[in-house]
Amino acid sequence: MSLRDGVLEARAAGRTLAALEAEGRSALLTSLADALDDPATRREVFAANAEDLAAAREAEARGKLEPALIKRLGLDEAKLDSVTDGLRQLAALPDLIGRVTVHRELDEGLILQRVTCPLGVLGVVFEARPDALVQIAGLAWKSGNAAVLKGGREARASNRALAAVARQVLEDRGIDPGALLLLEDRAEVDTLLGLHGLIDLVIARGSSGFVRHVRASTRIPVMAHADGICHLYLHAPTSSAMAAKIALDAKTGYPAACNSIETLLWNDGAGEALDAAVEALTRAGVELRGCAATRERHPGMIPATDLDWDTEYGALILAIRKVDGMDGALAHIAAHGSRHTEAIVTDDEAAAARFLAEVDAASVFHNASTRFADGYRFGLGAEVGISTDKLHARGPVGVEGLLTYRWLLKGSGNAAADYSPGGPGRRRFTHRDL
């Protein structure tokens, strides 16, 4: 079967997903969670994952793989627990399809409704991170969309095992498993990107270079985050313990994640908070690179260059810069941030309010780690990704970001000319929300 035919089949199968009652869609997610909690299934999945990991470790030994990839690739009980937790959380959330978001009488006997509906077919290209496949399948089902998936080639065996579990769940519940199509050949991605009109949304995850390539190669709308250059700003007065705790979490929790910080900013007066953060980060093995003013306080630190302010390390490296108060922090973030997630640690409520009001980013936090920028943590059940675009969906994207809507109008023989000033019917709109 050609990819085009597969996508046409997915589109038809997606319509049956969309036509299910809300309970039917939720039951698919619960069934998938149950299947993935089954010890026998887990053994199969771990065996496939071990195959991928062995190949990846070999590639790493030859220097052909970045070490962060192994961490993303590996599945363990805790990761799968978190995924099935997310599926159940998502299953329990209200269904968002068919919601009437506008209900308005335009005139007697002329009723307008705006009703949410699935997008249709999602094309999702994601990194070598097999837990993502399950999250994406769950979000696609909950939102009534078919999905065509292509994961990183290093996760090939894991993805194949997981997709087989998911397709079996569909089949067991009477849905054409074609609603979830897994691609394995890289060349098929280019074919996919050419299917304008058949694929409604491409979700691109991976390096910023890859995302740029995808955007440049397709007329299909693309949802993605280009970069994750996030900052933590220590603004005096602030508790040193809180500064250290949040800096440590935001840098070391998962350095490869896009919501990890790359730069720490501090203002005059926050020196002790900085010291506490530096001590905690150093103990955790983070390489610190400081500006001149930071190095006056911490002379042993590696000097930072201008390049550091624009670098997404994705590793245990952190740049540190002293800024000229709130204005300096806002200017640095506006110039170097990627509009992903920005956080301030301070006891000064007025300063925090200004930071929350003025920073132009998808997520802006006060006294909390940037790592909370995540669909699961936000209570969305899961996420297909974190969008740094401003349109449609911004920040962590859950079910809502995978829906569109239609305007439905029911009349009784109405002509628009009747409502023109001086028109034949001389009618006036009531525009009354019902």
Add this chain to the structure above:
Amino acid sequence: MSLRDGVLEARAAGRTLAALEAEGRSALLTSLADALDDPATRREVFAANAEDLAAAREAEARGKLEPALIKRLGLDEAKLDSVTDGLRQLAALPDLIGRVTVHRELDEGLILQRVTCPLGVLGVVFEARPDALVQIAGLAWKSGNAAVLKGGREARASNRALAAVARQVLEDRGIDPGALLLLEDRAEVDTLLGLHGLIDLVIARGSSGFVRHVRASTRIPVMAHADGICHLYLHAPTSSAMAAKIALDAKTGYPAACNSIETLLWNDGAGEALDAAVEALTRAGVELRGCAATRERHPGMIPATDLDWDTEYGALILAIRKVDGMDGALAHIAAHGSRHTEAIVTDDEAAAARFLAEVDAASVFHNASTRFADGYRFGLGAEVGISTDKLHARGPVGVEGLLTYRWLLKGSGNAAADYSPGGPGRRRFTHRDL
């Protein structure tokens, strides 16, 4: 001043628009309506418009202008009345900035909000239709956005006069008039399209060729309707009078508008309804092109070719095709429609329900003219355009389509690791909507 500097100034001025209280933004719109209702202002605007019209008529006489353009270009009391009506309606609508659309406790002392905010700077390139300038300014102000506008060159004098009125209103109310920037040079559009990161959204109106050119020339998100190939489907049993009335309105009300129909479909049994529509349309001077089955009933009709099903005439021409019942109509629309607006006329409620459920278009209507697909008629106050995209905003785009949101999180020193299974703090999310 370079265009880039002008856009930077617009961005800063836009922030003052966004920071106004809701009443302040509404007052801007009311002031603009008042200014445009002032007879002296109208005289100036009509004088400028007469200048544009004279040049356009001369070009038309030389065969260098499509006749539909004159109709769009001309301003009269009725058009301006409708525009100032729309401004006042928009001013009276609830303000949509700063709305909290998610308010959720993630844990004690960790509160998430999703808050609506303006996009920033809109770049709007629109056809030679000066009333659009006022509508766009009103929508930009109501949504707290700066706007950089470029209208069709045939409307240059009209646009200049209207923009001067609008900028004076801003200045009189203490807003930097740089928040509304009018471009007059076509080459500046290309410069504008290169300002990725400074322009948040490009709204492209005009021919489908122009829209394609814009999409291909910029990395900025583009909102547009590529084509408006809309259908009216007569499904038996149906009242002949209603069929004739709606067909006439949908074709002849404003043939150049994108929500006018290009093709009339009918099924077996709807012959009399077809006859009534054909009679009304013929009397109105519409050129009709029929398929073979239609011409069996109306032998004098010009034969339609396959090309007709994919043509947006924008003129008093209509293609007519007999289809094999509802399945045939849905298949024809799926194959040839542009996902803009589709309508059915029928007394069969079950058939109407199926049509409303299954047609994949921004607007789907029953027993009402496609011409109702319009922001003003939908009660949005006005529209910047009608989007045939599925993402962000679909159909008529009013204020809501010009907003984005940010996720704000207020914590008390929270680290994400505390919420990992087996993490140091062993906390669990409450995810309780407030």
